[in-house]
Amino acid sequence: MMHSLLPILVFAAVSAVTVAREYTLADAQGGEFPEPELDENGIPVGMALVGGDMLIEREKLPLYEAEGLSGLVNSEAWRNVRRWPRKIPVGIYLKNRRLQQFIVASINDINRRQRCVRFYLIRRPVRQKYIVFIEGHKNRCYTHLGPVRGKRHFIHLSSSCTSPRTPAHELFHALGRIHEQNRYDRDRYVQIYWNNIRHHMRSQYRRERHAKTLGLPYDYYSVMHYGVYSHSNGRGPAMRIRNRRVNPRRVGREAWLTNTDIAHIVRRYCGTG
Numbered sequence: 001m002m003h004s005l006l007p008i009l010v011f012a013a014v015s016a017v018t019v020a021r022e023y024t025l026a027d028a029q030g031g032e033f034p035e036p037e038l039d040e041n042g043i044p045v046g047m048a049l050v051g052g053d054m055l056i057e058r059e060k061l062p063l064y065e066a067e068g069l070s071g072l073v074n075s076e077a078w079r080n081v082r083r084w085p086r087k088i089p090v091g092i093y094l095k096n097r098r099l100q101q102f103i104v105a106s107i108n109d110i111n112r113r114q115r116c117v118r119f120y121l122i123r124r125p126v127r128q129k130y131i132v133f134i135e136g137h138k139n140r141c142y143t144h145l146g147p148v149r150g151k152r153h154f155i156h157l158s159s160s161c162t163s164p165r166t167p168a169h170e171l172f173h174a175l176g177r178i179h180e181q182n183r184y185d186r187d188r189y190v191q192i193y194w195n196n197i198r199h200h201m202r203s204q205y206r207r208e209r210h211a212k213t214l215g216l217p218y219d220y221y222s223v224m225h226y227g228v229y230s231h232s233n234g235r236g237p238a239m240r241i242r243n244r245r246v247n248p249r250r251v252g253r254e255a256w257l258t259n260t261d262i263a264h265i266v267r268r269y270c271g272t273g
Contacts, residue, residue, distance in 0.1 A: 022108055023121055028100040031123040033093045033132045036154055042137030044154065051182075052204045052231075053142040054173055057149075069145070069178050069208045082147050084175060086269055089122045089130035096135075099157050099167070103133055106168040106257075113262045116270040119171075125152070131174055133157055133167070141166055146176040164255040165223045172224055177264060180218070180225035181239065182208045189218045191240040201231035205238070214267040219260040220246045227252030 036044040047055045050064055092103055107119045122130065129151050136142070136158030143155040155170045181190060184207060192205050204226070219225065220241065228237040228248050241248045266272055 023104045025101055027121045028092045028104050031091050031093045033091050033125060035134055049142060054145040055142055056145055068206050084147050087118050089126050090119050091122050091132035093132055094135045096159055102164045103167040109257055114266050116266045143170045143173050145173055168257055169223045178211060180222045183213060184209050184211050189242055193238060196232050196235045197238045198231050198233045216260055216263055219258055220251045221254045221258050222261050223257055225252050
């Protein structure tokens with residue numbers, strides 16, 4: 001089913017990696033990985049939580065507060081973004097079977113629909129940099145924006161992260177992608193009602209003036225787009241959809257990746273798509 005308003009054809013690069021195997025729930029179980037040291041708020045020591053579900057080094061917080069995500073070299077808003085290799089190991093170290101199923105389904109979906117980047121499951125730490133899903137704390141779901149400096153990149157999912165879209169959403173943050181409504185051109189597509197957004201959540205609707213779009217159209221149905229009532233203070237919707245052809249009830253609620261989501265991966269990591 002085509003979710004984007006404009007058709008996006010996703011092509012693999014000529015030198016694409018081989019087709020990945022399909023994983024099952026059994027592949028998600030039995031993993032053992034070290035866990036990060038957390039502070040009293042359940043945030044990894046030395047990190048700060050911004051944009052609702054993105055971690056950055058605490059030392060970069062003043063830069064973020066002054067310039068937003070555009071000032072961070074590891075986000076897609078920056079020209080010299082740090083990138084993952086095209087084969088990315090992923091571990092799963094949480095007990096919630098439903099979340100395990102969602103993670104496996106997300107990895108299979110991404111691997112199946114493009115051949116540029118391959119995620120493959122591991123049960124133990126490996127020598128290269130890897131991603132590992134672990135139990136989140138205090139009903140939070142978050143990860144570091146872009147590749148971490150060290151070897152282990154954690155994605156924290158609490159039991160409240162019950163949407164099938166959440167693992168894919170956080171994987172995209174790990175790859176460096178920001179929220180869709182943060183695009184520099186978003187005001188053409190949505191109107192933000194600042195007075196209807198909880199004060200401490202308003203940073204999640206900040207427009208990133210230097211964010212890259214990779215030449216892709218605005219995607220209302222992307223897994224990276226918030227819903228129209230996300231973080232509303234109860235006075236009304238947080239945003240209005242400007243395109244009358246778009247169903248507001250579907251925005252921010254689609255369970256799976258759109259073709260445009262997949263195209264983001266291919267264009268960023270293979271330069272095609």
